[in-house]
Amino acid sequence: MVRIENLTCGYGKKIVFRDLNLNFRNGTIYGLLGKNGTGKTTLLNTIAGLRFPESGRLEVMKYAPSKRQPTFLEDIFFIPEEFQLPPLSIAQYQRYYSTFYPKFNSYEFNDYLKLFEISIGDKLQELSYGQRKKVLVSFGLAANTSLLLLDEPTNGLDIMGKSQVRKIIAGAFTDQKCIIVSSHQVKDLENLIDHIVIIDETGVILNQSLADIGEKLSFKISFDPGDLEWSIYHEPILRGHAIVAMNTDGIENKIDLELLYKATVSKPKLLNSIFND
Amino acid sequence: MQEVLSFKRLINVLGKNWYEYRKPYLLFFLSVTIFMAGWFIFSLVVFRNQMHMSPGDQAAIYFMGLYVSGCLSASFLFQDFSSKARAFNFLSLPASALEKLCCILFYGVLIFFIVYTAIYFLTDWVAVKIAGNLYSPEWQQSHGITQPYFRFNVASPFSLNADRSIFYAGDNFDLLAAFFPIQACFVLGALYFSKNSIVKTVIILFLLLFLFLTLETRVLFPSMPWGTTSVKSFSAYIIPGADGNELIVAHPSWIRNVVIFAARFLIAPAIWLACYFRIKEKQI
Numbered sequence: 001m002v003r004i005e006n007l008t009c010g011y012g013k014k015i016v017f018r019d020l021n022l023n024f025r026n027g028t029i030y031g032l033l034g035k036n037g038t039g040k041t042t043l044l045n046t047i048a049g050l051r052f053p054e055s056g057r058l059e060v061m062k063y064a065p066s067k068r069q070p071t072f073l074e075d076i077f078f079i080p081e082e083f084q085l086p087p088l089s090i091a092q093y094q095r096y097y098s099t100f101y102p103k104f105n106s107y108e109f110n111d112y113l114k115l116f117e118i119s120i121g122d123k124l125q126e127l128s129y130g131q132r133k134k135v136l137v138s139f140g141l142a143a144n145t146s147l148l149l150l151d152e153p154t155n156g157l158d159i160m161g162k163s164q165v166r167k168i169i170a171g172a173f174t175d176q177k178c179i180i181v182s183s184h185q186v187k188d189l190e191n192l193i194d195h196i197v198i199i200d201e202t203g204v205i206l207n208q209s210l211a212d213i214g215e216k217l218s219f220k221i222s223f224d225p226g227d228l229e230w231s232i233y234h235e236p237i238l239r240g241h242a243i244v245a246m247n248t249d250g251i252e253n254k255i256d257l258e259l260l261y262k263a264t265v266s267k268p269k270l271l272n273s274i275f276n277d
Numbered sequence: 278m279q280e281v282l283s284f285k286r287l288i289n290v291l292g293k294n295w296y297e298y299r300k301p302y303l304l305f306f307l308s309v310t311i312f313m314a315g316w317f318i319f320s321l322v323v324f325r326n327q328m329h330m331s332p333g334d335q336a337a338i339y340f341m342g343l344y345v346s347g348c349l350s351a352s353f354l355f356q357d358f359s360s361k362a363r364a365f366n367f368l369s370l371p372a373s374a375l376e377k378l379c380c381i382l383f384y385g386v387l388i389f390f391i392v393y394t395a396i397y398f399l400t401d402w403v404a405v406k407i408a409g410n411l412y413s414p415e416w417q418q419s420h421g422i423t424q425p426y427f428r429f430n431v432a433s434p435f436s437l438n439a440d441r442s443i444f445y446a447g448d449n450f451d452l453l454a455a456f457f458p459i460q461a462c463f464v465l466g467a468l469y470f471s472k473n474s475i476v477k478t479v480i481i482l483f484l485l486l487f488l489f490l491t492l493e494t495r496v497l498f499p500s501m502p503w504g505t506t507s508v509k510s511f512s513a514y515i516i517p518g519a520d521g522n523e524l525i526v527a528h529p530s531w532i533r534n535v536v537i538f539a540a541r542f543l544i545a546p547a548i549w550l551a552c553y554f555r556i557k558e559k560q561i
Contacts, residue, residue, distance in 0.1 A: 045561050048369060049368075049369075050365065050368050050369065050560060050561040051560045051561055052558075052560055068368065068373075068374070068557075069280045069373070070279075070280060070283070070286060070371045070372055070373050070376075071279075071280060071371075073369060073370070073371035073372075074371035078365075078369055080362070080365055082361060082362045082365075083362050083365065083366075084360065084362035084363050084365075084366065086296075086297040086366075087297070087300070088296060088297065092296060096289075096292060096293040096296050096297075097293065099289045099292075099293075100286070100289060100370060100371040100372065101371065
């Protein structure tokens with residue numbers, strides 16, 4: 001779906017990431033994590049053809065995104081963090097924008113809006129930021145594009161809204177699609193993604209499926225100080241420690257994404273060696 | 278070819294653009310109508326001078342309005358690039374750069390020109406009728422105007438009669454032909470400068486004019502024998518001789534014709550082509 005080889009991107013003289021190598025396959029929901037300024041949005045913009053790489057190779061569904069060919073653009077939908085919707089009603093928005101997406105499904109769009117408790121007759125300009133985001137997410141999912149990019153989709157949403165978005169994205173997912181969700185709010189991706197990519201200033205520091213992570217690492221709360229000796233990463237919590245350790249008993253366990261993220265950022269080489277050996 | 282231009286997609290882009298921007302478009306044309314009607318009322322009622330409705334003055338109003346409103350509106354054609362969020366909508370829309378540009382030029386150049394001309398014609402027609410009543414032959418007689426009395430005719434953009442036409446009288450056709458390249462410069466300026474594009478484009482055009490005049494007067498003319506260009510044409514150079522005779526150095530007339538044709542009809546499309554490539558290279 002997306003093939004990235006030695007990709008370097010930047011803004012003028014400022015390089016955001018250098019020689020990045022990554023692959024995104026269909027049938028997977030990717031969580032793209034990283035600190036602010038590590039290039040998550042730049043990477044998504046580049047995949048969508050909105051920024052051009054300085055060097056390297058980028059291929060998205062056999063297209064070169066920078067050419068912005070209409071057949072490429074109609075099979076990709078990007079929900080950015082900052083967006084502006086036109087002064088139309090939702091019905092008008094659907095009418096005038098859905099014509100650009102051949103696989104757009106109006107029934108699905110109406111269903112998603114109902115789940116979000118938004119009326120199709122509402123005017124976009126009269127909705128709150130969170131509601132407009134929900135409309136955009138509904139539209140993006142109903143467009144049924146092969147590639148869906150979401151940049152901080154839960155920003156500005158209330159607790160219920162975040163949960164609804166996760167549920168609807170998961171429900172709309174099919175094996176033909178690839179979804180890349182970028183976020184710095186790790187908790188928001190729980191129960192949604194099945195592959196995690198963490199990037200920092202040096203490049204990709206973790207690129208693993210949650211299944212592999214669950215197989216090799218264990219996440220637990222320990223009240224025994226002796227456990228800290230063999231932990232990969234630990235942090236104090238009330239009366240104990242949250243621990244990331246090697247999964248020695250082979251039983252897949254629930255992954256604490258936040259803990260995994262912290263462990264990866266603080267000990268990238270160690271984590272890499274665990275998965276590459 | 279489908280990737281560059283699809284008629285169906287173009288129709289979709291035009292429809293979407295109309296529904297999104299119909300209010301600003303209509304408000305703009307309403308303000309042009311009010312401004313033009315206001316001017317005619319002002320000139321008829323305040324100046325109380327029937328000469329302000331002469332065909333020459335009517336044409337002057339037409340061209341002044343055309344240049345001011347055309348260049349002003351052209352500077353707002355790419356407002357989508359004024360913010361990241363709006364630029365995102367423009368660039369990610371599944372249509373080719375050519376289709377997006379065609380849509381902008383359709384509304385900003387073609388529809389603007391047609392609607393502006395129609396607005397002018399209607400307001401001018403009404404103003405001429407009012408002027409005909411206000412400054413009737415009786416009124417003119419009572420104000421000491423001797424025959425032949427001043428007659429009020431609509432300076433129409435649609436007439437082929439040079440006396441009553443805006444476009445075919447004198448050098449007016451060149452004024453019309455010059456409008457499209459100048460407006461195209463403002464369209465290109467709107468693509469290059471996301472903020473204050475009109476001011477920046479005006480400055481650049483003045484700088485280019487200054488550069489051209491400096492080159493002509495400080496570099497070109499000093500390097501040639503003393504003389505002048507012919508009044509009607511840039512293709513001839515007249516050198517006065519000591520014996521009172523003139524030496525005229527002229528290009529073949531076909532070169533002059535080609536240059537005039539290019540100046541009238543090719544500069545604007547060339548600038549639109551530059552706009553196309555600029556859209557293609559736009560990034561967020």
